[in-house]
Amino acid sequence: MILRWISAWGLLAFSAGVWAVSPYIQGDPVAGGSAQVVAAAVESKLKGGGFKVVGKYFPKTLTGYGVVVATDDAMLNEVGAVGGPAVLGAAIRVGVKADGSVAYTNPDYWYRAYFRKAFDKREAAVKALQTRLQDTLGAGKGQGGDEPPGNLVNYRYMIGMERLDSSKSKLAEYGSFAEALKTVRDNLAKGAGKTAKVYEVVMADRKLAVFGVAMNDAEHNDGDWIKKIDMQNNIAGLPYEIYIVDNEVSSPHGRFRIALAFPDVGMGQFMRISSLPNAIMEAMGSVAGVEKKPSAEAWQQ
Template identity: 55%
Template sequence: MKPLMKRFFLCLVLLMAAPACMALAPYVRGAKLPAAELSAQVAAVEQKLQAAGFTVIGRHSPKGLPGSATIVITDAGILDAIGKVGGSAISAAALRVGVQADGTVSYMNPEYWHRAFVRKKYGQVEAAVKAAQARLAQALGEGAPFGGNVEADDLASYRYMFGMERFDSNSELVQHASFDEALASVRANLAKGTAHTARVYEVVMPERKVAVFGVAMNDTESGEGWWVNKIEGSAHVAALPYEIFIVDNTVYALYARFRIALAWPELGMGQFMGIFNAPHAIHDTMSKVATKP
């Protein structure tokens, strides 16, 4: 084959492969709300979500982030698909919608997060995720995606850079005697505010021995408000709250050098160095929540 012909076929192959290299952003802008009190705006968004078939399971006003709130929802189709996958896929059970006092609405891009959390088994939940994504867009509006870009094919094994954690790196916290003991321990610790935490939501599938909780980290010195403000990330409020999850008798929390990077993939290394202590603080907090009282 002549060199010119070889170059032609190479270009053709690259063009055909290009659609597979799709970049995804972690968040999508919704339609902006009219001026009102934040509580009224949250109520209006909840009404839209419920009308679209979603179930509201939690509300979160992060300490240290005034004027920001998160609504946590579930979708029956996604829950059914995740239940069939089982295991660590439970971490992806909840969807989050951010609302800010200026009327800005944003929501997690379900495809982005489920590709990262369900990983190699994403294909088993894809239809449900795409259906929920379409209903979110219809209910809240589909504006510009934002928050950075990650190639879709890279999300199953995502890490911010070489040497940093992936989904299952350093995520195990505590092993218990049974699933029931693990579940009771997390519930009890969140109920009494261990390590300045509080429960935002929970999804439990006892038949699969999996559960996930949203954890508000309210410590003024090491909680979510501290590190989110340091990276100027309140626009990403739909990343919160942080999750802790149970598979069989073991409690897990995604390590922060993965979880924060996934939620803020466009941050520079200098910004991450500004919250150098956050991963250890989060791990310490979640370990206390996971431990038998």
């Protein structure tokens, strides 16, 4: 927050023409009824617009909310070309509410954060995707907060917190991409770390993969923690991800990923979920096949 204030004021002082970017864009509402009904209507729209739907997510303790996840072939080519953690940009997420409300991830926001210095060369592709999404889902107001675009290139919530390329994101390393992929798939299939798979996007030729992961444990389940920070209307920030680059399995650190998804949340709100980043990394570590080390108490028994 402090870093964002400093950066924002610096940019404002530099140019009166500075703008800010929101993480989500409101779409045209559809007929309500239930989150599942609204999601079905959105899925139909996405398919009609040429997108591929790869998953849907309805957090167990958050009745009336859901997410539809899609991909776009043209953008997947750009994601693959950038490589590395940019694979997180493979998914386009659309949040839905039972009342018919729709809001989707803003390409101009998320790809600035994931493509970083490679964004400028791919800005035309990002704008093309944004136009297609607007034509398919509607082009309403931005929501979920905002960030000066310059902040997104090397985003972190405040000084000292993790960035996209933090070394803390790495969870495990295997002998090959195939071994890493099998490990993650197998562990998600058996619910390791009390998780479940929401979607997967695999670019085997690039040795890249990303999975959307639902967190279902009693203490840190997605429906409960997003309510604690009062961000359920920005449900398109979910689900969390685990990704593979070559033979390494990683997951974006919570202090980066949660803050990126919900930039409008204040430090007081984040303190309500202060244990969540470590809980996420532990859960994702289980999915990545990281063996838990015995606690001191266990050694004493």
